[in-house]
Amino acid sequence: SNSTKSHIPRLNPLHPPLVPKRTVSLETPAVHHHNHQRTLIMQRREHYRYHQVWRKPFYGTGSEREEYRKELREQLQRQIEEKCVTLKLQLAGKVKEAEHLQEVDRLALSSEREQRMQHSKAMTAYRDENKKLMEQSWRDRALTRSQEVLKERELLRLNPINWSGTLK
Numbered sequence: 001s002n003s004t005k006s007h008i009p010r011l012n013p014l015h016p017p018l019v020p021k022r023t024v025s026l027e028t029p030a031v032h033h034h035n036h037q038r039t040l041i042m043q044r045r046e047h048y049r050y051h052q053v054w055r056k057p058f059y060g061t062g063s064e065r066e067e068y069r070k071e072l073r074e075q076l077q078r079q080i081e082e083k084c085v086t087l088k089l090q091l092a093g094k095v096k097e098a099e100h101l102q103e104v105d106r107l108a109l110s111s112e113r114e115q116r117m118q119h120s121k122a123m124t125a126y127r128d129e130n131k132k133l134m135e136q137s138w139r140d141r142a143l144t145r146s147q148e149v150l151k152e153r154e155l156l157r158l159n160p161i162n163w164s165g166t167l168k
Helices: 029-059 062-158
Strands: none
Touching: 029 062
16 A cells, blocks of 8 residues: 555666666666656556545445445435526516516506607697698688678679660
């Protein structure tokens, strides 16, 4: 256990330790062997670490397996709760959005109604003004016509068509 925990240094084959000077031939079997052993130890350690995860739930004692299952259940419950919370938040957001849209619609409808009322008021005022003007023009026309009739009568009286009095 202690050898697996301790750090094994990697050796440089070109500068092996305990050699006073670099040799002419670059054969360094001891250093290469050391590095090879180091890789093997590290591979074993990694393999052990990877497979230790599955040892307890399948081959452990009953209590260990129960502990593992309990942990799984707790994780699943946490995930379910988180999902519920996110769904609730999404739902609340949708509700707020719907309320906002309803408010916008209501405001649009009320402004539309207001515009319609103003338009109808303006149209009635326009109609009344037109009616007054038309009635005034009718009165003026009737007055001028009556004046013309009076003038023609006066002219006929003063200068009759049959002034010699032969037509009777």
